[in-house]
Amino acid sequence: MAQKYFICNTSDLEEGQERKFKYKGRNAILVKHDGVFKAFIDHCPHAGGALEMSEGKLKCLTHCALFDPDTGCAESTPAQEGSSLMEIKLDIEGDKISYLNTIVFKSRNACEGHEFKRANVLL
Numbered sequence: 001m002a003q004k005y006f007i008c009n010t011s012d013l014e015e016g017q018e019r020k021f022k023y024k025g026r027n028a029i030l031v032k033h034d035g036v037f038k039a040f041i042d043h044c045p046h047a048g049g050a051l052e053m054s055e056g057k058l059k060c061l062t063h064c065a066l067f068d069p070d071t072g073c074a075e076s077t078p079a080q081e082g083s084s085l086m087e088i089k090l091d092i093e094g095d096k097i098s099y100l101n102t103i104v105f106k107s108r109n110a111c112e113g114h115e116f117k118r119a120n121v122l123l
């Protein structure tokens, strides 16, 4: 059974907010979207930028690619279509949010078909 590591209480995050934490020494981000908590490695698949919640999306702070906070799937360039963030499994018991010592790796094309916008800017 995977070990659990406490992050914060459910009441610590409002809708649309994020909280940064460390996952095995790596930067990670916990978000609350539509009442659901999700966590991802805080590392954009384009060039490693950090992320933040912005208007209901996870937005890369480096080149502004958008990601679906429910699935981690990329929704806009310059992230590659079909790419995604690495999701961290959570355990919510009562009001305590913990992460489990496992990462959900998506297959290369797991986000294929996900809504995606191309910008006319190449970075």
Ligand code: FES
Pocket: 044, 045, 046, 047, 048, 049, 060, 061, 062, 063, 064, 065, 077, 078, 079
């Ligand atoms: S590093 Fe995230 S869009 Fe470039």
